[in-house]
Amino acid sequence: MPSAITSTSSQTDATIFGGHGIARPQLTKPLSDSGSLQQYSHNDPTPAIGREFPTLKIRDLLKADDQLFRDLAYTISSRGVVFLRNQDVTPNELKDFMLRLTTLAGCPSTSGLHVHPLTEEGSELGDQISVISSEKQKKGGGLTHQLSDVSRYASNAWHSDITFEPVPSDYAMLKIHTLPVTGGDTLWASGYEVYDRLxxxxxxxxKKLTATHDAKFFLDEARNLGNPLRECERGSPLNKGAELAAVHPVIRTNPVTGWNSVYVNKGFTKRINGVTKDESDILLKYLFNMVTQNHDAQVRFRWSKNDVAIWDNRSTWHCATYDYNDPRAGDRVCSLGEAPYLDVQGGKSRKEELGF
Ligand SMILES: O=C(O)CCC(=O)C(=O)O
Ligand SMILES: [Fe+2]
Incomplete structure (x- = not known):
């Protein structure tokens, strides 16, 4: 069994549900935006989610001061996902960027960059880069299940990253360098918006419930790929072994914005705990439908070569689109944040705070 949420005593405030003593956020209050990114042109592709900075370059950001980085973290966490075009950056620069982002956004001192359980040991890009590749996915048999006989719903691929880990991801970054001529878009949806519609x-x-997240299907995928599963510490002392399961609160507060989000996802969440199996099935189906059936809580991104997306996994879901045959590939870096928690008193609705 995955370790259950134990008590509220791991965080200083007695109104915290969930969390873990060695994986608390270091922020004592949400960040605010000083406006330093306003100098760069930007646009919001939808009111609910997404911001694009068409000219901002990661190479320049790497030289920027901490305040600009904090404003970027706030922008990613408040808008859910940020799109940066045509980036000339190496995998090592992607890693440096993510470490600085997660650190300045107040990740626990025990959280680093994630090592995915399916990442090949000794891979030339290093343990902390996940290669996203259509060819590799075909071999592993993962993520393309919507094309199989089991189900033909493309929406089966909606997920947040690595929620089967006790300390899951705060931010993730994906650079796509190899693209089909058409197809392969990625969609994101806002967890704040879904929470606000409840x-x-x-x-x-x-708010009183937890859910079990499970990625046992990676054991089969590892076998198909012929790679041993990575059972080492995967970026946090709390993420190790072959269990690939964790219990998290169903409603999660994002420490960077202070806003609540629904935190279950179709990819990994199997069971809402403490209710009957029938009740859990109905609740999960309802919450997954809230993600897939509200297209006004989503943004769809059409990639060009070397574009980068950076998102907050605590408060968004995303879904790849498998509508192409030509190769599609990229590099992903995923940082680890805090153990998920709900700030029962302090967590806010985005709508109530911003007024829309
Ligand atoms: O390939 C994509 O569009 C998204 C893949 C994905 O889920 C990820 O990078 O976390
Ligand atoms: Fe993902």
Whole structure:
């Protein structure tokens, strides 16, 4: 069994549900935006989620001061996902960038960059880069299950990254360098927006519940790929072994914004705990439908070569689109944040705070 949420005593505030003593956020209050990114042109592709900076370059950001980085972290966490075009950056620069982002956004001192359980040991790009590749996926049999006989719903691929880890991801970054001529778009959806569409009684009920997230299917995938599963510490002392399962609160507060989000996902969440199996199935189906059936809570990104997306995995979901045959590949870096928690008193609704 995955380790259950034990008590509220691991965080200083007694109104915290979830969390873990060695994986607390280092922020004592949410960040605010000093406006330092306003000098760069930007646009929001939808009101609910996403911001694109068409000319901002990661190479320049790496030289920027800490305040600009903090503003970028706030922008990613508040808008959910940020798109940067045509980036000339090496995998090592992607890693440096992510470490600085997660550190300045207040990740616990025990959290580093994630090592995915399927990452090949001794891979030339290093342990902390996940190669996203259509060819590799075909071999492993993962993520393309919507094309199989089991189900033909493309929406089966909606997920947040690595929620089967006790300390999951705060931010993730993907650079796509190899693209089909058409197809292969990625979609993101806002967890703040879905939370805001729940009625007050439904929010109150979900705030008392936890869910079990499980990625046992990676054991089969590792076998198909012929790679041993990485059972070492995967970026946090709490993430190790072959269990690949964790328990997290159903409603999660993002420490960078202070806003609540729904934190279950179709990819990894198997069971809402403490209710009957039938109740869990109905609740999960309802919450997954809230993600897939609200296209006004989503943004769809059409990639060009070397574009980069950076998202906050605590408060968004994303979904790849497998509508192409030509090779598609990129590099992903995933940083680890805090053990998920709900700030029962302090966590806010985005809508109530921003007024829309
Ligand atoms: O290939 C994509 O568009 C997204 C892959 C993905 O889920 C990820 O990088 O976390
Ligand atoms: Fe993902």
């Amino acid at each position: 009625s007050e009684p439904m929010r109150e009920m979900l």
